[in-house]
Amino acid sequence: MDSDRFLTNLSYGIMKFGLIVFIFPFFWEYIRDPGLDQTATNASLSIFLSIVFLVLSFAIAVMSKDNFNIFGFSLILLASISMFFYILFKNGWHDGMAPYFLLITISIYFMTKLNRSR
Secondary structure, eight states: OHHHHHHHHHHHHHHHHHHHHHHHHHHHHHHHOOOOSOHHHHHHHHHHHHHHHHHHHHHHHHOOHHHIIIIIHHHHHHHHHHHHHHHHHHHSSOGGGHHHHHHHHHHHHHHHHHHHTO
16 A cells, blocks of 8 residues: 555656646746847746746645646646647648647546546
8 A cells, every 4th residue: 555655646746747847848938038029028027937937836746636637737738739739730730749639638537537536
């Protein structure tokens, strides 16, 4: 029983770290260059997005398993759907869509896991 709990905690820790790594490029793109004309506005927006990313990362790290199954995988679902359609409309049917389709199906699985186990 102890090894099952250890493996569950380890796998959820890895999934939480993976989610933080997965959402980092979405924030980094706008932290690096928000794309506004004024330098002061760019700097303040970069600082604001950095703080949002850090708060979101902390919230993900301390989240319980049940909340992570809903919230964490909802973030993965939304990001994967947006990237899926971004690639679809930019490049047409492309093999770069496959990982995002896989993430969509995995996130739906974990989001509905709580309801299936009851």
